[in-house]
Amino acid sequence: MERLAIFRPHLGGAVWRGTATRLSNIVIDLYCDDPKSAEIAFLNEGLDFDSGSDDPDTVILSTVDRSRDLSEPVTLHFVVHDHDDLRGALRPDSRGQSWRGDAPALRQRLQEDVA
Numbered sequence: 001m002e003r004l005a006i007f008r009p010h011l012g013g014a015v016w017r018g019t020a021t022r023l024s025n026i027v028i029d030l031y032c033d034d035p036k037s038a039e040i041a042f043l044n045e046g047l048d049f050d051s052g053s054d055d056p057d058t059v060i061l062s063t064v065d066r067s068r069d070l071s072e073p074v075t076l077h078f079v080v081h082d083h084d085d086l087r088g089a090l091r092p093d094s095r096g097q098s099w100r101g102d103a104p105a106l107r108q109r110l111q112e113d114v115a
Helices: 002-007 013-017 035-044 083-089 103-114
Strands: 010-012 026-032 050-052 059-067 072-082
Touching (some): 013 026, 026 035, 072 083
Parallel strands (some): 026 072
Antiparallel strands (some): 010 026
16 A cells, blocks of 8 residues: 555455455555546556446456465455545444545554554
């Protein structure tokens, strides 16, 4: 997430909510000033990814990388949003829990799990 800081990444899905298994996909929301900038950055880094979505207003960049800890492939989905969408994205659910978190929130959550 730190390498993607320019795109304001937020971890979401089952990994953020703490319900993931080793087979779960990793979902990271990117909030970009220009939605094409993430795709261009991925191309410039030489990443092998697929781009697509069922929704014409949403771009999802998907890639597979090998996890050193799991010794198996892990699928990552980067959901590209407009920067303005970040305002509503951090609203909590009915139980007061957020649907996603940025790098500092993730570090805090990991510290809570250790304690």
